[in-house]
Amino acid sequence: MRNRNEYTYDVLVIGGGPAGIAAACAAAPHARVAIVDENPALGGQIWRNSFPARQSHPSGPWHNRLQQTQATRLHGLRVFDAPAFNTLHAEAPDGLHILRYNKLILATGARERFLPFPGWTLRNVIGAGGLQAMVKSGLPVAGKRIVVAGSGPLLLAVAAFLKSHGAQVVAVCEQAPPRQLAHFATSIVAYPSKISQAVQYRTQLAAVPYRIGWWPVTAHGKSQVESVTLTNGARRLTLDCDFLACGFHLVPNTELPALLGCSLHNGFVAVDSLQQASVPNVFCAGEITGIGGLDKSLIEGSIAGYASTGQNSPARKLFAKRNKALGFAAAMERAFAPRPELRRLPAPQTTVCRCEDVAHELLQQHDSWRSAKLHTRCGMGPCQGRVCGAATEFLYGWPGESIRPPILPVRFDTLAEAEKPTAQH
């Protein structure tokens, strides 16, 4: 029999994005620290495949800083359960890993929100961040016509990225009303780094139309998307494309904090000034406490890392910067809030739950997520509502259901806490 993988750390960080990396860097000089991520490498969403990167890349200094610590990196481990006091279970290709901790820092990030509209399940209609990740893993897009639509600053980042990879970005369409966005643009004057980033994207996308107040209503095509019709409420416009990159801002990955019993507020984990959640010894940082982008994740991660090892004064030194980042996050939350018209996008037959193929008209008959789930199988497939949950919450106003282990699909023997026999020849 193979040994079980069991570890104990003073500080265990879950999530290897900017927030988790910053937390590990801050805590590691004072404690035995491990940082865990499900991907083959650290970096999270924004630094995927660029950690390590060139020194000039923003991730460079963080990579060096982490290198200089003794922090253990555990890649390819998906945390799926919290079965006992101060214990997490994770799955890796070699089976179960048991992770024990004194302090836990959760930095599990965010995912894209998908909203259903006719044609959204066609091939090559892909999340904006999702398409970016596929290109980073080798999908060629040179010469492909791509419409980027939906909501959030991610659209511009992805459009600029796709263009730099040779794609022909046909248009970037942001659903937020122009007035709402203008207000946001004025408010970010307080955040010079954001402005320079926005200016940089706009320069890169000089020839690409940026249509504010436009949203997709139908994707057309036989087996894969061939064109998309967009509207601004008054006019319609159909654009030919090979890909539709479409996501409606981000929603936090709160399954693990919820499983641990952390209180949520408006869908995000509630934390105090030291990033402590309502459950003792649990700290949360980054997108799970509010969508705020890179700066907020790095600052909150640092505060959580310091606070988890009792370094309260360096933590406090970051409060002012964090408050600023929180102001930006709040402005962003208002600016990119989905407009009510998006609730009317799905046609009666439009699929809302892709795993179980459940149509809008079936779901409309229910008054709660649980009722819909039990009677239509919505959210019962492999994604367990991670995709359609955000859509049903927005479309029908249903809050999500209680969280139960496993929070991610996991092999039977891993959940059974079974020891695997060593390979026999």
Next chain:
Amino acid sequence: MSSNCDAIVLGAGIVGAACAMELAHAGMSVTVVEPGVIGGGATAAGMGHIVVMDDSPAQLAFTHYSQQLWHVLAPQLPPAAEYETPGTIWVAADEVEMQEVARKQSIYVTRGLPVRVLDSHALLHEEPHLRPGLAGGLLVSSDAVLYPPVAADYLLQQALSSGASLIRQAALQAGEGKACLANGDILSSPRIINALGAAAPSLAPGLPVHPRKGHLVITDRAPGFVRHQLVELGYVRSAGSGTADSVAFNVQPRKTGQVLIGSSRQYNAHDKSVDHQILQRMMQQTRRYMPGIDKLSVLRTWTGFRAATPDKLPLIGPHPADPTLFLATGHEGLGITTALATGKLIRHILTGSGSEIPVEPYLPARAFHPTTETAHA
């Protein structure tokens, strides 16, 4: 507000829904009271195995009768009820359990059930993912499987289309011809049926019904991995034990291609959360019978509460201390199977219509000891 009807059914799990349907079909004006999702209680947690069981002659008569009712109803059920007849294989691990196979076979044959004894080889032929070396089994090909919450909703819709009405409220009190609801309304009726499942004692203090917690695990789609509902015969020992926590190998093929895995039984566990220790025991027991299950992907786990009675038979009929109060609870791990028969018996008791099986073994009076009776009279 106060209103009057022929019968009030409290609870719209599969049992309450079946009672409401029968009474509405009998021409009664029926009001169903349910605060939650239809079939959202134990009905949503259960495995949906429509199974003939023979722990006692009364249980055998009841489960067999109800299964026949399901067979008749099956063509009318909506596709989402996922009704199928994969049959059950009672798996015997060793020669001692093969004797149980022989005993069971002789009983099932006398009731005309289609059964076949499988030897070790035939068992593996039917279920290639079982561990080699098991002694054999008994295949009962008439046993069925369905998806309980949709079936419950179908039964309730039948009641509603025959004139029943549904009130989305919790009942706070029931007895002496009145049901008081959470919103302050009082419903009056000479017949109030408590079909609250494991929660039945909350409106009928002193009722000898206790929650018996169970855990379930569901996998991702793996069509054909399991072909019949498979239950270890050791289950007879485990389910029979009145007090100790127990687990048994019990897996079910779903129409979706998923595998649903039971079963555990715990007393004195009132918390809905997943108990990792018993879950693990249950999964280890499953691996012992089906090593290949290791590689399937688990999507979800959950728990539910069976309404257990001391003699493992349901309580169906008048409450001994209140002539306006009727019980339809205590179905333990068989309430999906026996819901339709329960509806028939309630109809018989309330309307005097003929009954195809004797009601006596299920009447609640047997379970009330004289002391409890006076205490709550």
